[in-house]
Amino acid sequence: MPDPPLFVEKFPPREISVKKIKEFLGAQDAARIRAWLSLCSRCGLCAESCYVYLSNGRAPKLSPAYKVKSTLGELVKRKGRVDQAFLEKCHEVSWLQCSLCKRCTVFCPFGIDVATMLSLVRSVCQGQDMAPDKLKFFTKNCDETGNHAGLTLEELVETCEWMAEESRDTVRGVTIPFDREDAEYMYTINPREAQFYPQDIAMAAQIFTLAGENWTMPSMGWDCTNLPMFTGDRKTAGKQAEYVYSQARKLRAKKILITECGHAFRSLKFEGPYLAGYADGLAPVPVVHYVELLAEYLDSGRIKIDPAKKLKKPVTYQDPCNLSRNGGVWEAPRRIIAHLCEDFRDMAENRDRNHCCGGGGGILPMGPDYRPRRMANGRYKADQIKATGASYLIAP
Numbered sequence: 436m437p438d439p440p441l442f443v444e445k446f447p448p449r450e451i452s453v454k455k456i457k458e459f460l461g462a463q464d465a466a467r468i469r470a471w472l473s474l475c476s477r478c479g480l481c482a483e484s485c486y487v488y489l490s491n492g493r494a495p496k497l498s499p500a501y502k503v504k505s506t507l508g509e510l511v512k513r514k515g516r517v518d519q520a521f522l523e524k525c526h527e528v529s530w531l532q533c534s535l536c537k538r539c540t541v542f543c544p545f546g547i548d549v550a551t552m553l554s555l556v557r558s559v560c561q562g563q564d565m566a567p568d569k570l571k572f573f574t575k576n577c578d579e580t581g582n583h584a585g586l587t588l589e590e591l592v593e594t595c596e597w598m599a600e601e602s603r604d605t606v607r608g609v610t611i612p613f614d615r616e617d618a619e620y621m622y623t624i625n626p627r628e629a630q631f632y633p634q635d636i637a638m639a640a641q642i643f644t645l646a647g648e649n650w651t652m653p654s655m656g657w658d659c660t661n662l663p664m665f666t667g668d669r670k671t672a673g674k675q676a677e678y679v680y681s682q683a684r685k686l687r688a689k690k691i692l693i694t695e696c697g698h699a700f701r702s703l704k705f706e707g708p709y710l711a712g713y714a715d716g717l718a719p720v721p722v723v724h725y726v727e728l729l730a731e732y733l734d735s736g737r738i739k740i741d742p743a744k745k746l747k748k749p750v751t752y753q754d755p756c757n758l759s760r761n762g763g764v765w766e767a768p769r770r771i772i773a774h775l776c777e778d779f780r781d782m783a784e785n786r787d788r789n790h791c792c793g794g795g796g797g798i799l800p801m802g803p804d805y806r807p808r809r810m811a812n813g814r815y816k817a818d819q820i821k822a823t824g825a826s827y828l829i830a831p
């Protein structure tokens with residue numbers, strides 16, 4: 436089998452700081468990493484679990500175990516003494532051959548966490564200014580403005596006021612309140628909603644109004660997404676999560692509500708607390724995903740769907756890795772679908788065993804240069820969807 440086509444990004448020549456790599460690796464949980472590296476028995480069970488491997492002709496170099504051994508394994512073995520060409524390979528492997536979906540961990544008999552190890556490889560590259568350009572751009576925006584798009588508060592408020600006004604043609608009394616104290620839910624969004632899909636904010640506001648919800652949007656910490664986490668910039672990732680936590684505390688919100696985004700949920704509920712320095716690993720305010728709340732509204736009758744308007748054509752559902760396997764939320768969307776659709780067909784592998792769509796782990800926002808590789812990696816998922824015979828695919 437020929438090697439998979441590589442998309443090795445060439446960076447301008449630079450001095451590689453071995454000291455920085457050593458310090459970074461030394462600051463990680465070295466015992467755990469060494470244990471994982473030495474435990475791997477090369478049994479190969481993880482290979483068949485990885486959609487990148489399955490989508491690209493089962494090339495041995497795409498097996499999760501090889502991807503780790505040839506990157507982090509070498510970095511540890513060589514005590515960080517690597518050159519730029521080696522880090523360019525690490526860049527390719529950790530960003531384009533792995534979306535950090537963690538499916539291989541579920542199938543590894545030792546529970547070896549390949550995604551965590553490859554995210555350390557990303558951090559090593561990021562430490563040498565070798566992260567993908569678009570991710571660096573979003574990370575810089577987060578650092579400087581608290582949101583990925585670099586939107587001002589005035590722009591956000593103006594968009595929300597416009598959406599509330601438009602919504603009142605459909606649902607009476609819609610408002611989008613900012614910084615309301617003691618709300619049940621502090622609703623946080625993906626900045627691309629404010630920038631490109633403001634109707635998503637309008638629809639959420641209409642649903643909250645119909646449900647009689649006590650909700651608010653925060654004027655700071657409203658962006659729940661966290662691409663710095665996928666850039667490998669752990670410091671900015673922690674800062675980004677803390678913007679949300681601190682505003683929720685300030686407003687005394689009972690819960691933080693996350694929009695459709697799966698990685699935002701993973702970030703704020705599971706990884707954000709560690710990145711932001713909460714030793715117990717718990718978010719200071721409970722984190723709830725939007726589909727969990729919608730399922731509750733529908734099951735309790737707080738929101739009703741006209742049964743005559745149920746979709747008749749067959750539908751399937753894409754379990755996003757960060758919401759399902761890495762977030763534990765897979766029944767709530769199916770409860771919503773039962774209210775919406777007559778003919779639901781699950782994919783052969785579903786819930787926590789789903790395959791990544793190929794767009795996760797920061798790959799989608801990395802831009803058009805990376806598209807061919809992303810599409811190639813998504814081949815397995817495309818076949819999986821086609822096999823259901825569904826006319827529609829629902830995603831959160």
Ligand code: SF4
Nearest residue numbers: 485533534536537539
């Ligand atoms: S985390 Fe996902 S993409 Fe990465 S090696 Fe494992 S299965 Fe493949």
Ligand code: SF4
Nearest residue numbers: 475476478479481543
């Ligand atoms: S399944 Fe686990 S032990 Fe087996 S090759 Fe993969 S990482 Fe190594």
